[in-house]
Amino acid sequence: xxxxxxxxxxxxxxxxxxxxxxxxxxxxxxxxxxxxxxxxxxxxxxxxxxxxxxxxxxxxxxxxxxxxxxxxxxxxxxxxxxxxxxxxxxxxxxxxxxxxxxxxxxxxxxxxxxxxxxxxxxxxxxxxxxxxxxxxxxxxxxxxxxxx
Numbered sequence: 001x002x003x004x005x006x007x008x009x010x011x012x013x014x015x016x017x018x019x020x021x022x023x024x025x026x027x028x029x030x031x032x033x034x035x036x037x038x039x040x041x042x043x044x045x046x047x048x049x050x051x052x053x054x055x056x057x058x059x060x061x062x063x064x065x066x067x068x069x070x071x072x073x074x075x076x077x078x079x080x081x082x083x084x085x086x087x088x089x090x091x092x093x094x095x096x097x098x099x100x101x102x103x104x105x106x107x108x109x110x111x112x113x114x115x116x117x118x119x120x121x122x123x124x125x126x127x128x129x130x131x132x133x134x135x136x137x138x139x140x141x142x143x144x145x146x147x148x
Contacts, residue, residue, distance in 0.1 A: 011087050011088060011091045012087065012091075013091060013094045013095045013098050014094045014097075014098065017090065017094055018086075018087055018090040018091065018094055021086055021090045022082065022083055022086035022087060022090070025082050025086045026079070026082060026083075029075070029078055029082060030075070033071050033074070033075055036071060037067060037068060037071045040067045040071075041064055041067060041068075044060065044063050044064055044067065045060065045064075048060040048063065092121075092122055092123055093123055093124075095122070096118050096122045096123060096124045096125075096128065097124070099116055099117075099118065099128075100116060100124065100127065100128060100131065103115070103116045103131060103135075104131065107131075107134075107135055107138070110145045110146040111145075112135050112138040112139035112142060112145070112146075113135075113139060114135055115132050115135060116128040116131055116132055
């Protein structure tokens with residue numbers, strides 16, 4: 001891309017979209033954790049619960065508590081990781097989209113000198129290159145701006 005490399009200044013570019021994205025990830029992880037907990041608990045209950053023999057009741061209770069504690073710890077560890085990765089991943093889409101929109105709005109107003117610079121590896125690089133080529137062609141055909 002022409003121009004200097006774009007430097008990331010902030011991860012939250014579009015708070016609404018990015019936080020919705022992360023909340024969807026949290027929801028999926030929570031549903032998976034609940035299903036996992038229910039499955040583990042039901043399997044433990046089925047295999048260890050013997051109503052006629054109460055010797056195994058403390059073992060069953062301890063096992064169920066261990067499963068619940070393990071899943072709770074995993075969820076608590078996953079929350080910051082999912083938040084960070086979700087924001088970072090969504091930024092790689094939302095950031096370029098915001099720059100594309102700003103550049104297209106400027107070109108629409110007749111400023112054909114606008115160019116888009118994306119970081120290496122950003123999504124939508126092909127689209128940015130096509131828009132830059134279109135702006136160059138427009139600038140070449142209309143060197144003094146659009147015809148009023």
